[in-house]
Amino acid sequence: MYPFSNIDTFTVFQNVVEKVVQEIKNLNNEYILKASQTELEDFYIDKVSIEPISLLIDELYIEEQTSVQIDVSNDSRRFIIPGRTALVPGTRLDVAVPYEGDPELWKIKPSCYTLSSYPEILVRKNEIVLSISFTDDLVNSLDLKSKINRDIELLANTIQNLRSDVENHNRGAPDRVKEALQLKRHQAETAVGAVAALEIPIKRRNKPLTFTVPTSRRKSPKSRPKVNTEVYKLEPTLDEAEYQHILEVMRGMSLVIERSPSSFSTLDEEAIRTHFLLQLNGHYEGNASGETFNASGKTDILIRVENRNIFIAECKFWCGAKAFNNAVNQLLGYLSWRDTKCALLIFNRTKDSSGVKQKMHDAMEGRSEYRKTVLYDPHKDSRYIFVKESDPGREIIITTQLYDIPTLS
Incomplete structure (x- = not known):
């Protein structure tokens, strides 16, 4: 998949909050009156909170090294008869980079992002895998390492922008949860006649x-x-x-x-x-x-x-x-x-x-x-x-x- 190419963070995060608010609205009146307000807040705040992605670059490793045939028909460094397909022996490296955070964030475009094209990656639960292919006859380790580093740096920079969006969401979402719970509790109290004086008269x-x-x-x-x-x-x-x-x-x-x-x-x-x-x-x-x-x-x-x-x-x-x-x-x-x-x-x-x-x-x-x-x-x-x-x-x-x-x- 190509990361950060789907919908924007505002839309996704807004949907997360609205879904939880609707769930609160649908709570049974008696349940919300009997439940611990602190435990309810913790539960629903946890539900709207999003864990940002952190790339564990120091832990990257080569997952697989595979021999492949590479099409060099458009390689200007080679003499290829126009219109013919030319395949030469090559190698594909699958480089795995562990990460922490919500894997769904890889599908979201941050509010601030680069126009550069992103490398295609495979997203797993705890790591991403990007593939680098090169011809065996013209391989250069410095160029290869530079290519890997550029791809990872591009991903890391966008993740940092995405982290800012996530942190802004995590700062504001708890207030929405608390407001929804307070409103629901007030409505429940009204519905069961609990608006009467409950305070001890001292x-x-x-x-x-x-x-x-x-x-x-x-x-x-x-x-x-x-x-x-x-x-x-x-x-x-x-x-x-x-x-x-x-x-x-x-x-x-x-x-x-x-x-x-x-x-x-x-x-x-x-x-x-x-x-x-x-x-x-x-x-x-x-x-x-x-x-x-x-x-x-x-x-x-x-x-x-x-x-x-x-x-x-x-x-x-x-x-x-x-x-x-x-x-x-x-x-x-x-x-x-x-x-x-x-x-x-x-x-x-x-x-x-x-x-x-x-x-x-x-x-x-x-x-x-x-x-x-x-x-x-x-x-x-x-x-x-x-x-x-x-x-x-x-x-x-x-x-x-x-x-x-x-x-x-």
Whole structure:
């Protein structure tokens, strides 16, 4: 085949996106409401993304060397009687060049291309083969090598232009996928009556209570995401703005700890957790008990709706990666509502905060439930999206916070 001689990249790439958008539009309403939004985005972004071609020139090799008869009737260097066909012994070299990327791209003409004629090539899944023929009596190794290099360079230059088109497509296509998924989800929610208020009504105090402390010197998903088989049921979700406010209130405890190190140096998890509860309930009031945030067991801070947990902050001292993973397991075991937002508060008495933060990050990304890192900051909070295999489609948003706890000198 002659490469880069079919339709242009704009037409092909547009068709790729439109095909995926149409597939999203045809999704079942209940499926898209039950599926993990992160997993769906990853699946369809992978579907519209195109892997550019990269020629592995350093790995080219001669695949076959064959004796052939070559027609030299038009060779001006030879005396040939006009009108007669003249064949002389020759050789054909089949030169294979490995490549990576989508083989369909060899059929597409880039937006910027050369008018030079391309060598005819055979395209396979992982390599191309171009054939060079020459007469045995007039062969010149330098000319032969120059011919091969020119053909490969011509292909390589066009591939580089094609790569620019592919990269532009891969930058813009994910936004089209996200827009299509958001629109489809909105339409599905409307169709099943899910536009009703789903947010948990948490009433903030007009003026937060204040508390005083002693003033001492502080990773192309391969298949569409799975969903559970239960009928979709509307469930309450914690409003993102409230979630962020809760995290900020808890993060404010860093200043409290810093200003009174002696008060925290001897405290255990439960006692430290109590300080967080005081701060949180200074900003919120509950509907019945007056305490929106309550303690359950020894280490967790939670909000409950209809006897199910909608927000949990698990509190643990850093005791290594294994104990940290156990804390994640414990946290995941508490969660029940869809789209649950939670936090993992780690109290650190080591001197290596950045090292601990990196180990926490590595542990989160190494778990089977891990789907996406929303935010990783070595000096601030980090945020992840998990989906449990036992509960497909339900996204769990986990924010990790690290607090340095002073030790007695």
